[in-house]
Amino acid sequence: MAEKTKILFVDDEAAIRTTLPEILSQFGFDITTAATVPEALHFVMTKKFDVLIADLNIGEPGDGLTVVSAMRRTQPTAVAFILTGYPAIETALEAIRQQVDDYLIKPADIQTMVDKIKGKLTSPRSAAHRIQTRPLTELLGQNKPQIVQRWLQLAKQDAQIMAPRLSDQELTAHLPSLIAEAVRAARGGRLSRDGVNAAADHGRTRFRQGCTLASLMRESRILHQVLTRFIQENLLAADISSVIGEVMQIGEVIHAYFERSVQEHIHARHAVNAAVPNPGRSLLLLNADRELALLRDHALQQAGYTVTRADSRKEALRSLKQPFDALVISYPMASKNLTEMSELFRKRNPNSPIITVTKSKWQRVKLDSDHAISGEEGPAAMIEAVEAALNRKQLRRIK
Numbered sequence: 001m002a003e004k005t006k007i008l009f010v011d012d013e014a015a016i017r018t019t020l021p022e023i024l025s026q027f028g029f030d031i032t033t034a035a036t037v038p039e040a041l042h043f044v045m046t047k048k049f050d051v052l053i054a055d056l057n058i059g060e061p062g063d064g065l066t067v068v069s070a071m072r073r074t075q076p077t078a079v080a081f082i083l084t085g086y087p088a089i090e091t092a093l094e095a096i097r098q099q100v101d102d103y104l105i106k107p108a109d110i111q112t113m114v115d116k117i118k119g120k121l122t123s124p125r126s127a128a129h130r131i132q133t134r135p136l137t138e139l140l141g142q143n144k145p146q147i148v149q150r151w152l153q154l155a156k157q158d159a160q161i162m163a164p165r166l167s168d169q170e171l172t173a174h175l176p177s178l179i180a181e182a183v184r185a186a187r188g189g190r191l192s193r194d195g196v197n198a199a200a201d202h203g204r205t206r207f208r209q210g211c212t213l214a215s216l217m218r219e220s221r222i223l224h225q226v227l228t229r230f231i232q233e234n235l236l237a238a239d240i241s242s243v244i245g246e247v248m249q250i251g252e253v254i255h256a257y258f259e260r261s262v263q264e265h266i267h268a269r270h271a272v273n274a275a276v277p278n279p280g281r282s283l284l285l286l287n288a289d290r291e292l293a294l295l296r297d298h299a300l301q302q303a304g305y306t307v308t309r310a311d312s313r314k315e316a317l318r319s320l321k322q323p324f325d326a327l328v329i330s331y332p333m334a335s336k337n338l339t340e341m342s343e344l345f346r347k348r349n350p351n352s353p354i355i356t357v358t359k360s361k362w363q364r365v366k367l368d369s370d371h372a373i374s375g376e377e378g379p380a381a382m383i384e385a386v387e388a389a390l391n392r393k394q395l396r397r398i399k
Helices: 014-025 037-046 063-074 089-097 110-121 136-142 144-155 168-172 175-186 193-208 213-233 240-275 290-302 313-319 335-348 379-390
Strands: 005-010 029-034 051-055 079-084 102-105 282-286 306-310 326-330 354-358 371-374
Touching: 005 014, 005 037, 005 063, 005 110, 014 029, 014 110, 029 037, 037 063, 051 063, 051 110, 063 079, 079 110, 102 110, 136 144, 136 175, 136 213, 136 240, 144 168, 144 175, 144 213, 175 193, 175 213, 175 240, 193 213, 193 240, 213 240, 213 379, 282 290, 282 313, 282 335, 290 306, 290 326, 290 379, 306 313, 313 335, 326 335, 326 379, 335 354, 354 379, 371 379
Parallel strands: 005 029, 005 051, 051 079, 079 102, 282 306, 282 326, 326 354, 354 371
Antiparallel strands: none
16 A cells, blocks of 8 residues: 655644645545644654645744745755745745745635645655746746636626626637737737727727626726736746736736726717717706816716706706706715705606715715715716616615
8 A cells, every 4th residue: 555645734723724634634645733833843853744734824924934944954855835825025035945845825725735735746856956937927828718717707706797798708708818918018018009909899899798887997906816816826936036027017018908998988988979869868966066076077978968067055956947867966065955955856856866976985875865886986987877877777775
């Protein structure tokens, strides 16, 4: 019978120290556990191991590397893993210095962990072993399908992105070329002409598919999230000397791509508004801050609406003599006046929605409003709220 692979598992969290080794033992590993650095060092000095898995922070930040260093000196052929959430650049540099073989990322995916352990054991380490690093661009290019699938998995959990009920192909059609642009830019370039055209086409396509500007921005954030996690998971495999500059270049390209997509989405919407006028789409905008009112007035008119602006209670009372399709009320107005105006508007326009722009995301506004957004979300979110209210989509009610 083949001898079991001996693993030293070091973690100061009792729940993890009890649960994870028990699971790993089901894959045929012989597990020894340690809760502290001194306990781990005792085992390193007195027992023989094939693999070390040490949490990065055992009592103090970075203590796991102390155990790695001891294992390197006494058992240089053992495979050493660091278990951590997201490694920083400084941690990666120290891990390389201590000759860590790889990271295992929390929360641990058991099958990935087992595959990594078995993979490292197939090529036994020597005392002269050093981590073989590759350019980040090479890692990204080789793992493009995996990155696309991770993005798709997160995007499908986002209700706003999935609202138009797009297929997987429709959701991810833009990603391969965008990742290729990011890889090219990380090598020293910028968003190419083809990339600019692809970004514009993505914005137009998303508009035709019924996607909102907010969902476009969420696409961008999810891609940043996926790429950040991928880079953190592969810090030991990447050439650290250039990774910071490459990450910055990648971020700039993604920002430029989605900025162009958003611009084209807005242009497409304005073109539709200009080609198909909406008579009667009239809005009453109540906002006591004149400068802010002018900006919101301009944004709404650019979106194709006819706007009547009232900057005071007196102007609002005069304006309410005529009918409107919607009322947009904003936080600089006094609460008492806002309540009065909303009640009057309901009486005279019983079938027209009210949209409230609150001061901040967490502000409690006690108004009978059909839709609420934060002023911090910007004009695009305000326009989307108006469109949603007028089209009788599912609305958020303020209690």
